Amino acid sequence: MADDKLLAEMQALRERIAGLTGAAVASRDGLIIREDIGDLDPDNMAALTATALAISQRLASEAGQGSLRETLTRNTGGYVAIYAVGTAAVLVLIGDEGLDITRLHRESRAAIDNIEALLT
Amino acid sequence: MTDVGAEEAAIGQLREAFTVCVAAGTTGVLQVTGDPGGAILFDRGHVIAVQTSGAPSPEVLLLRSKLVPESEWNAAFAAAAATGAPMSAELISRQLVGAGELEALLLAALADAVFVMASGTVDEYRAEPGLPDCELALEPGAEAAWLVAEASRRIRVLAAETSGHDRWIVAASGAVRPGVMLGGGQDEILALADGRRTARDIAFVLGRGVYATMLQLDRMRQAGLLSTVSSRPVTDADGGERGRGAAGGESDVAPGLPRRRQDRPSALRRPWAQGRASELRPPFSLLRPRSAWDGGGDQAP
Numbered sequence: 322m323a324d325d326k327l328l329a330e331m332q333a334l335r336e337r338i339a340g341l342t343g344a345a346v347a348s349r350d351g352l353i354i355r356e357d358i359g360d361l362d363p364d365n366m367a368a369l370t371a372t373a374l375a376i377s378q379r380l381a382s383e384a385g386q387g388s389l390r391e392t393l394t395r396n397t398g399g400y401v402a403i404y405a406v407g408t409a410a411v412l413v414l415i416g417d418e419g420l421d422i423t424r425l426h427r428e429s430r431a432a433i434d435n436i437e438a439l440l441t
Numbered sequence: 442m443t444d445v446g447a448e449e450a451a452i453g454q455l456r457e458a459f460t461v462c463v464a465a466g467t468t469g470v471l472q473v474t475g476d477p478g479g480a481i482l483f484d485r486g487h488v489i490a491v492q493t494s495g496a497p498s499p500e501v502l503l504l505r506s507k508l509v510p511e512s513e514w515n516a517a518f519a520a521a522a523a524t525g526a527p528m529s530a531e532l533i534s535r536q537l538v539g540a541g542e543l544e545a546l547l548l549a550a551l552a553d554a555v556f557v558m559a560s561g562t563v564d565e566y567r568a569e570p571g572l573p574d575c576e577l578a579l580e581p582g583a584e585a586a587w588l589v590a591e592a593s594r595r596i597r598v599l600a601a602e603t604s605g606h607d608r609w610i611v612a613a614s615g616a617v618r619p620g621v622m623l624g625g626g627q628d629e630i631l632a633l634a635d636g637r638r639t640a641r642d643i644a645f646v647l648g649r650g651v652y653a654t655m656l657q658l659d660r661m662r663q664a665g666l667l668s669t670v671s672s673r674p675v676t677d678a679d680g681g682e683r684g685r686g687a688a689g690g691e692s693d694v695a696p697g698l699p700r701r702r703q704d705r706p707s708a709l710r711r712p713w714a715q716g717r718a719s720e721l722r723p724p725f726s727l728l729r730p731r732s733a734w735d736g737g738g739d740q741a742p
Binding site: 421 | 476477493494495496497498500501504505511635637638641642645646
């Protein structure tokens, strides 16, 4: 099942990246596709993630800085990273204060490609 | 069981690197690539800070434990940034934490971080001159030899336990009973033991050291309050579950919960686990000798 493979992909990311506490894939219109985010509300996260991606992409364009690679929000309790997955989906990764940012950058690209392939 | 060979190699690598940094009176950063890896900040051969994703930083320990309220931390940070004063001095002058208390916390964080790094794997290390900004540096720094010895002691203490620090923690069936408080921090741990967190993750949430957390988890496991997941389901091409990998019988977890592979596949084991450690030499010629820094003051230990 594509859903199980999506979940496996997200779980594999959590295994490889220290501090990654959750992941979810949502559609661009804010509907959850698959999630592994524990106690967080998946519907709220999906809606906010889609909105945040759209705003970030607009910001990148407005700033004349090309296409968006990643939106990384640093909070007192951790990080939220958002990535576009093709043109129809978005990936949100949630990490604690000790999130391995370096590994996140290294692993996220391949994960995005894998997820995009699973969704097509 | 933990990978004793890889851990012995990791601590051996760190011991070697620390020895050279101490002898050179290093002022710089020892970058350690591995799992979790990290950066060890040296000042004249003493360790003043460690940055790693594997253990809570002093900031996490202070904030998550509620020792320092977030609003007070933010105010202290802004003031320190405005004046250029160390964050530690700002916290002490605002009486948010005592000087002795902060020193003990910083040293504990250093020991915990080195322990976690020594418990993992070391791919390579490289010393870089110059110190970056560090919010909470231990001054004076800690003896590197003591940190390594303490890490080695902690690894030996944990060597007998079967639940390694990279396993998912799960509350045992019946461990949580409505209206019953266990005390001693056990209730908080049981609330977090949902199969999605490792000992490291729980340490971060609670604002405690990883080693102390592991000890408590082991005690709770022995008391039958917790179990660990050491294997992950193997799926076939259709996504169906074929079975589980080798495990110690620790499988009382509801289906659908994430799994973590306990041991790295042999293809991913680092060469030093196979005896190549002695071939590795960091470019320590990059390090600035202490005599060039202060005109030849106290000798490095």
